[in-house]
Amino acid sequence: MEDRGISQAVIRRLPRYYRYLGELLEGGVERISSNDLSKRMNVTASQIRQDLNNFGGFGQQGYGYNVKYLYTEIGKILGLEEDHNIIIIGAGNLGQALANYAAFEKRGFILKGIFDVNPRLAGVTIRGVPIRMMDELRSFVANNEVDIAALTIPKDKAEEVADMLVENGVRAIWNFAHIDLNLPDNVIVENVHLSESLMQLSYNISRYNEEHQK
Amino acid sequence: MEDRGISQAVIRRLPRYYRYLGELLEGGVERISSNDLSKRMNVTASQIRQDLNNFGGFGQQGYGYNVKYLYTEIGKILGLEEDHNIIIIGAGNLGQALANYAAFEKRGFILKGIFDVNPRLAGVTIRGVPIRMMDELRSFVANNEVDIAALTIPKDKAEEVADMLVENGVRAIWNFAHIDLNLPDNVIVENVHLSESLMQLSYNISRYNEEHQK
Incomplete structure (x- = not known):
């Protein structure tokens, strides 16, 4: 996972992404565009794309993010796959x-x-x-x-x-x-x-x- | 109080200055140099000078800060003079x-x-x-x-x-x-x-x- 040198500001935003994705997942949402996620989270879509690109990006242009995959990957980055x-x-x-x-x-x-x-x-x-x-x-x-x-x-x-x-x-x-x-x-x-x-x-x-x- | 446009990073550090100055005050310290404050707080002296200069500066070169005055002024900036x-x-x-x-x-x-x-x-x-x-x-x-x-x-x-x-x-x-x-x-x-x-x-x-x- 290439996340050396990621700014602490990005790191601080990750738990918030994780929270929103968890809620989407609970609500049965499978896929979300950065625009829709942006509206929900009240940050710009370009901020979201930039933040997630730090970790290699998880979306495909015009196709949006796979909610479960993104949730799981952010969970791994946050160290939550381990107890x-x-x-x-x-x-x-x-x-x-x-x-x-x-x-x-x-x-x-x-x-x-x-x-x-x-x-x-x-x-x-x-x-x-x-x-x-x-x-x-x-x-x-x-x-x-x-x-x-x-x-x-x-x-x-x-x-x-x-x-x-x-x-x-x-x-x-x-x-x-x-x-x-x-x-x-x-x-x-x-x-x-x-x-x-x-x-x-x-x-x-x-x-x-x-x-x-x- | 000239603090329009002060970055949130500076604002976030103010309560910490306030805490350290409060402890100095309780300990009877009347005056402290930015170097000594820097050692205590584990930030650079130049950071301290920069931060406090945002509010007009409170010290005199080579003479240090008046602890009680600085504590009171930061308290005012933080809105603590009002209940x-x-x-x-x-x-x-x-x-x-x-x-x-x-x-x-x-x-x-x-x-x-x-x-x-x-x-x-x-x-x-x-x-x-x-x-x-x-x-x-x-x-x-x-x-x-x-x-x-x-x-x-x-x-x-x-x-x-x-x-x-x-x-x-x-x-x-x-x-x-x-x-x-x-x-x-x-x-x-x-x-x-x-x-x-x-x-x-x-x-x-x-x-x-x-x-x-x-």
Whole structure:
């Protein structure tokens, strides 16, 4: 798959293509032109063609895209043909929200463990997975194949926990703690900083109000 | 404030500057050079100077930035000098996680209401705010000043609820439903699509493994 040097902007759009194609597939649509896909997705048809050409293109001029094929190929590019074992550190509301999100499992993200410091949560199960105490985390990670660890813990604990996970072989962190983790280059980190998203919204409200002389 | 035409990439970095400056301020640091800030934030000093110059610059060559001043000014740019009334639609785990996040209140995002369809949640309070039933939402929005509505509801309900909110005067949506809302141009939408973030992580794992011939 020739996708070295693909810009991160293209990569960021792929999950959205994947989502729309999945919906088309569920709706029984077998084939779609870049024009029709463009209208649905509210991006230009030429953007779609350009994006998909990065991966060798999947359509034929005038004939459109085979929805199932394109869906499957984008899934492969996104690494979704392989299962990923995921653990969640922090079983507060956010951790439980992630644990309960069945759609992740559908995409091959298999929940293997949930950890928390709160003894009242010990043994509570979420979708069949028991919440374990943090003192079991190190040996769990050392003895199980864990591909991704989601961190939904306070920022003052996140660095320490991330370091320990990495020492024990975890190579990908989905970080919800509001801190930039300082980890080796071979560890992949995806940050979800909710308060930054909220500030972005607040910024856009301000700009809008200024421009419209609220 | 001369920030028309500022690229979204710069805007996206502002909350991160704001976070680091806030931490410096809490730590009692009064002044910082772009070099020192650069080391902390792991971006180049010239990037920092460039970014901040978009807003007229806040430093003096060789003298560094006044932390408190810069923090305050970036806060103003982000619209944080004004309070924003926020309501949360959907009191599941994710909605409750947002409702419980006290840091939002510190930034002036004031929780005014939480709504759900589940009668068992009726009257439960989160940080003093009662969970109301969805049939009260329309009149609540019509009779209260609501700046931002966070949608943490299933995607098949999101469009309908968003339309109703907008009809009743809500102008900004923080959308966690896994759907692109089709709303008028004067409505500001900030999306948080968690499964797309997870796919991004999965993509980067695949690329890493390919490059390192796992």
